Amino acid sequence: MSSPADLTLAEAAAALRAGALSARELLQATLDRALLTEAELHAFLTIDHERARAAADAADEVLARGETTGPLHGIPVAVKDNMVTAGVETTAGSQILAGYIPPYDATAVTALKRAGAVIVGKTNLDEFAMGSSTENSGYGPSANPWDTGRVPGGSSGGSAAAVAAGSAMIALGSDTGGSIRQPAALCGVVGMKPTYGLVSRYGLIAFASSLDQIGPISRTVEDAVTTLEVIAGHDPLDATSYRGEYPQYRSSLERGVAGLRVGVVTELAGEGISPDVLSACRSVVDSLAEAGATISEVSLPSMEYALSAYYLIAPAECSANLARFDGVRYGLRVEGATVEEMTARTRAAGFGPEVTRRILLGTYALSAGYYDAFYGQAQKVRTLVIQDFTKAYEGVDVLVSPTSPMTAFELGSRTEDPLSMYLVDVCTIPSNLAGAPSISVPVALDVASLPIGFQIMAPALGEEVLFRVAAEVERASGWNDRRPPLVEADHGV
Amino acid sequence: MEYEAVIGIETHVELATDSKMFCGCPAHFGADPNTNVCPVCLGLPGALPVPNEKAIEWIVMIGLALECEIAHRSQFHRKNYFYADQPKNYQISQFDVPVCSAGMLEIEADGRSTRVRINRVHMEEDTGKMIHIGGGGRIKDADHSLLDFNRSGIPLVEIVTEPDLATPQQARAYAQEVQATVLALGVSDAKLEEGSMRFDANVSLRPKGTGRLGTKVEVKNMNSFRSLERALTYEIERQTAALEAGEQIYLETRHWDESAGVTGGMRSKEESSDYRYFPEPDLVPIEITDTRRDAIRQGLPELPAARRSRFASLGLDPASVAVLMSGGLELAGIFEGACEAGADPKTIANWVTGEVTAFLRRESVQLGETPLTAEHLFELERLCAAGDLSSTAAKQVLVGVLAGEGSPAIVARARDLIQISDAGALATQIDQVLADHPEEYQRLRDGDAKIIGYLVGQVMQITAGRADPKVVSSILAEKARG
Numbered sequence: 001m002s003s004p005a006d007l008t009l010a011e012a013a014a015a016l017r018a019g020a021l022s023a024r025e026l027l028q029a030t031l032d033r034a035l036l037t038e039a040e041l042h043a044f045l046t047i048d049h050e051r052a053r054a055a056a057d058a059a060d061e062v063l064a065r066g067e068t069t070g071p072l073h074g075i076p077v078a079v080k081d082n083m084v085t086a087g088v089e090t091t092a093g094s095q096i097l098a099g100y101i102p103p104y105d106a107t108a109v110t111a112l113k114r115a116g117a118v119i120v121g122k123t124n125l126d127e128f129a130m131g132s133s134t135e136n137s138g139y140g141p142s143a144n145p146w147d148t149g150r151v152p153g154g155s156s157g158g159s160a161a162a163v164a165a166g167s168a169m170i171a172l173g174s175d176t177g178g179s180i181r182q183p184a185a186l187c188g189v190v191g192m193k194p195t196y197g198l199v200s201r202y203g204l205i206a207f208a209s210s211l212d213q214i215g216p217i218s219r220t221v222e223d224a225v226t227t228l229e230v231i232a233g234h235d236p237l238d239a240t241s242y243r244g245e246y247p248q249y250r251s252s253l254e255r256g257v258a259g260l261r262v263g264v265v266t267e268l269a270g271e272g273i274s275p276d277v278l279s280a281c282r283s284v285v286d287s288l289a290e291a292g293a294t295i296s297e298v299s300l301p302s303m304e305y306a307l308s309a310y311y312l313i314a315p316a317e318c319s320a321n322l323a324r325f326d327g328v329r330y331g332l333r334v335e336g337a338t339v340e341e342m343t344a345r346t347r348a349a350g351f352g353p354e355v356t357r358r359i360l361l362g363t364y365a366l367s368a369g370y371y372d373a374f375y376g377q378a379q380k381v382r383t384l385v386i387q388d389f390t391k392a393y394e395g396v397d398v399l400v401s402p403t404s405p406m407t408a409f410e411l412g413s414r415t416e417d418p419l420s421m422y423l424v425d426v427c428t429i430p431s432n433l434a435g436a437p438s439i440s441v442p443v444a445l446d447v448a449s450l451p452i453g454f455q456i457m458a459p460a461l462g463e464e465v466l467f468r469v470a471a472e473v474e475r476a477s478g479w480n481d482r483r484p485p486l487v488e489a490d491h492g493v
Numbered sequence: 494m495e496y497e498a499v500i501g502i503e504t505h506v507e508l509a510t511d512s513k514m515f516c517g518c519p520a521h522f523g524a525d526p527n528t529n530v531c532p533v534c535l536g537l538p539g540a541l542p543v544p545n546e547k548a549i550e551w552i553v554m555i556g557l558a559l560e561c562e563i564a565h566r567s568q569f570h571r572k573n574y575f576y577a578d579q580p581k582n583y584q585i586s587q588f589d590v591p592v593c594s595a596g597m598l599e600i601e602a603d604g605r606s607t608r609v610r611i612n613r614v615h616m617e618e619d620t621g622k623m624i625h626i627g628g629g630g631r632i633k634d635a636d637h638s639l640l641d642f643n644r645s646g647i648p649l650v651e652i653v654t655e656p657d658l659a660t661p662q663q664a665r666a667y668a669q670e671v672q673a674t675v676l677a678l679g680v681s682d683a684k685l686e687e688g689s690m691r692f693d694a695n696v697s698l699r700p701k702g703t704g705r706l707g708t709k710v711e712v713k714n715m716n717s718f719r720s721l722e723r724a725l726t727y728e729i730e731r732q733t734a735a736l737e738a739g740e741q742i743y744l745e746t747r748h749w750d751e752s753a754g755v756t757g758g759m760r761s762k763e764e765s766s767d768y769r770y771f772p773e774p775d776l777v778p779i780e781i782t783d784t785r786r787d788a789i790r791q792g793l794p795e796l797p798a799a800r801r802s803r804f805a806s807l808g809l810d811p812a813s814v815a816v817l818m819s820g821g822l823e824l825a826g827i828f829e830g831a832c833e834a835g836a837d838p839k840t841i842a843n844w845v846t847g848e849v850t851a852f853l854r855r856e857s858v859q860l861g862e863t864p865l866t867a868e869h870l871f872e873l874e875r876l877c878a879a880g881d882l883s884s885t886a887a888k889q890v891l892v893g894v895l896a897g898e899g900s901p902a903i904v905a906r907a908r909d910l911i912q913i914s915d916a917g918a919l920a921t922q923i924d925q926v927l928a929d930h931p932e933e934y935q936r937l938r939d940g941d942a943k944i945i946g947y948l949v950g951q952v953m954q955i956t957a958g959r960a961d962p963k964v965v966s967s968i969l970a971e972k973a974r975g
Binding site for chain 1: 532535536537538539540541542543544571573575577580581582583632638640767769770771774775776777
């Protein structure tokens, strides 16, 4: 074995329970890994050594009594910096929240702590989760552990990079249009967006409330299941929180795909997708067929409009969600002669160009005289997308596609052209519009040795079937928790 | 040309729920600034709203009391505008699908009854409070402003009429009827002076008899029913003068200046705001089934109109009923309390609309601030009925009770007002009067019954009004018969 930082959650949890490893040792290995990689990756905005050590020591005390507090007992976890953490700076990657210390924990963070997790720190992201490369962070971009000249994807790029590099065993991300799955694909880790409402959004700094969902980033499908089971659950503080049953998903992992009907989305399997990505995904589909699944092609005609609809709905919601950052009560304040001037200056100084662009787009889309043509029309497309999915799921159990049309691109290569950046999300956005679960599983490397992610989509609340297929894809691809070159040097240390 | 006014009223009612609309913070007045706050009502990053079910139930009650249709499924919207007292810079309100719509409230004014159509009743949240320091106390010239978010997120119900009111008197009657209704439902303090009930009026003029609506002006900042009536009277005069001078009426918001007795324009650069309403994605639609609506309807208390006709059926005249039903329903409450205890309604109504009302006006206090209770009124009425107090003495006792001198019995004794009805006890005084008035005594003995009244008056005088005139009179009558 190399560094404990390279263990999966399942392995580490077993070692901790067996007494082969202490939480303090595991945390130290994780912090050492961060020390080794952060200069190049910049996956974290905050690493909270003091609190993390205290939490690890507390976990060890409990272990010494032969007990554990939950499934994440002693596990080093990273949290995307758009989830508030009591007493720990939370910026959402924006200068407008520089120095902001929240007074409360997000419900998902509380759930992690209750399950015994050791929170290592807060990870970098595109400002307010708006972006696909982490280059929109107000604190500088993160890099991809597979090639530090390339982006880790976004917006949860810091979380994906940290998990890939071993500076966190698992991480929380948030996914509004692919922000968990796309960086997971680009960093060669598993990223899962649950059904809307399954994980409380309380304490998640909102980007687009009707699309935002917190989910796990991990090295294996099993670890994603473990994490999701911890953070999912009804929360009375979130009115959109799901009120029904929350099943266990673990049994899905070994069930295989025999008899399952898998639909390949026609619109996401051709034009605009890189050849390496396409061929890797085709061979995954072939292996699913070998494992007993029935494969068919399914057309979702509304996919063509999904991206456009998304880029009206999400900015519209964000234009209201970000209105509260006005310099009056917290965060940045640039003084002015009047309240209006102070607020205008504060927002001009605090928001980066992409956030500003989306606020403007959204404000415009909601304006009198434009509402019907833009926001209203986009909501109709959203309904069509949902109808397309509903119809498709009459014939198949899951839908599959590439997670991202391309592997990790070079830092700076798309920043000048926002539209080309938006196109990166074409495969992931439909699930957000439908509020349905979706997962990205790493399956292969392209010619440049960059990871390729395979996306599985299921109907709302279809997590069980989603994990069945994901586990099979993980087995069949032979990915086997491959590590990026950046950390191979640390092996055997 | 002769003009007629067209008036519509928007009423904001702060609900008296225990907690705020979208969080668990206490919704009460009077706490130290910024103590009843949490991440939700401060608009902190990540906080989410959760609707107060009690507030939803109460707005349905208001809607049903105003004979509205209750939507099976209604929706919260975000109303977007920047203002420092609004922590999220959007207000969670309602837009195209309010909880209640198409209602009606009947009012009495200008000597006739008018049916005022209610356009909608919707649910929203209140803003924080700004206190401007320095300058004229207005935001424009203030040195700095202080913010108190205790009020932020208090449930607010907005009741909007159709433009069905024609005179300031009708507007006032409507406002009073809304207040009486809300108070009867027990869902708000409805105190104008504290701002828990606020009225804004839209007023326009048109040539009498035409149907087209003129340009409307919104008038705000009326803190009493009287100022509502005054402001509208002023505004109608202002618009009439403007139109007669050939001037144009501008769509604007004007503030009523109570001390100057005028409305003033806000001179805002941008008069028509674009609030960019869109459905609030943090909240699911409000579902109200017929079953739930009907259950709420079953639980409605007696409404003012019904109460008014019940009072009338007790034999009270319309003027007394009107007084009892005014001023926050406190008078009606104490009246009913005394009647329920068994007192005579007419006597109680006379006292409440007479001495009590006069006392409250004289001392500028609310009934609740005096020690007077329904039990006191009942006790007082019993003392009268038993002949222990004359009706004149009773009124003096009532004032004493209101002034805090104690219960009616205590006040009556302390002020020495207990009526002497015992014939034995009165004999001495009567004999003295007869001795002092030999001439009249002679006429009495001669059987001149007309002299009895004069002699009774003399007895009343020397007993300082405490003698029971009926007893005195019958004793004298006996003596006349000889």
